[in-house]
Amino acid sequence: MIEHQPLPYRPMSRHRRSEGKKGGTRRAENNKIYAHPLPLTFSQTYVTLGLSRHTVLNPCCEGYWDPLTRSVWVTNPKDSATLWQRGFFGKGNISRSEPSWLSRQVNIRKAELSGKVTSEEITAKRREQRKRFKMDRANAIVTAAAEAEEAFRIGKTVTNPIMIPSGATWKPADEAPEKGPSAIPQNHNKQDEGRDGELDDIVDVEHLQLTPQEAFFLIWCFDCLSVLNPQTAEGMPLQEIWLAFQTCYMDPGPSLQLRPDNPFIVNYVAYHHYRSLGWTVKSGVKFCVDYLLYKRGPVFDHAEFALVICPVYEDPADSDSSTLCFRSTQNISWSWLSTVNRVNSQVMKMLILCYVTIPSSVLVSPEMLGSPKCLAYYSVREVTVRRFIPARMRD
């Protein structure tokens, strides 16, 4: 059944047709694992007369503040899983998204023992084949060009032009026989038992890394995360966290005066805005943008929108006195915008320019910046960018 897609730019699920039943099971599993959109859950207790009362269940996660990497590290595996599964907060620091380094290492070791291939090996084999196809195609192009030159030189046309291979029809010429699972000798069982112990030796060195914006959102809005001082291992109060998150972006110096254009605050305004509207907000560095907006999360579908934060100074004097290298509206060039739009159009994401207005430093003093209440002075406006091609977009 093909679902009606009203917006032409909404990406279709790429796996729907090919997976069929398997996709349905995985989707059902994902719906179970990622059922909660936020870390807080509700328990229901029934009291007399059939009335129910809900209590809020707080997972009370913990993380360590690391000023050098400007991030909060969640090292407890249970807290990592909770924060990832309920809202897709954070990223495994040696994984692509969810912390999976330990299971990948275990899989590699198990594959070495049993002779089976891991998914990384299958991907590597596919990439190797793709590389060989590209080489064959490049050689065919060179040969065809040489043939055409030769024919032109002697004044004739090429009668049987060489065929340039296409991705759909190419087959590797000298494919080596497929390696089956290696034969396991009979006396391997005892060695297997010894080797299983090796799997326990792998120490998990991965943690879930939260950006200051994600961490502050969890602390301020839900109070479900406590940030510990890395030296004393004591919980940092909200005020200290708010100031620490700002000062880590400032150059060290004798007088650390807070400014309203601090990158932490400007990014947090946008992050908070879209999270409050229900979007899952993740880093967009892989697509040359600041944030990616997901409807539910990365495991369900690709991001629909790519967000670029454009800070706008209310007071031009603040812009002149700024020591930060911001991409403010004065520096945006047409070529940059065109590049970012092209990158995102190719991956079927709509580009959004998010203008964050930075209040004047006269209006918002450094004392006011010492508390999150100053966020009320910032505002957000959005502009969607789509390339207009007059010849094609007549409707």
Added chain:
Amino acid sequence: MEKHPSFPAVSHLLKKYPNVGGALFQTYNDLSLGQGWKDVQVLDLQTCSRPALRGIRPGSDVSVYVLPCWLSENLTMSLVHGAFEDMGGVTEFYMAITAEDSSIVYYKLSKGLVKPQL
């Protein structure tokens, strides 16, 4: 961070380069543990005053240089030229652009105009 197994390898440069120490640590971590690079060494580049890494990619014998930097940094051509000089006149190196959530994107910088390989 001090308790992390990757800390000893980069600790000597963290004090000298407090601004990019975090990027160096994250890149070292990713290359040695995540990407499976061999013989990852931490270097100090004199002309451009930045730390760098050198290692061998899996499936290759040649060691390549990696220059870590933050996404929010302002990079200049003089820095790139200085890096090429400090790396002993190599024709290409990788730039590791790190973000606070530990995402790293690697870009290959080559000297002069270089045609894509395939």
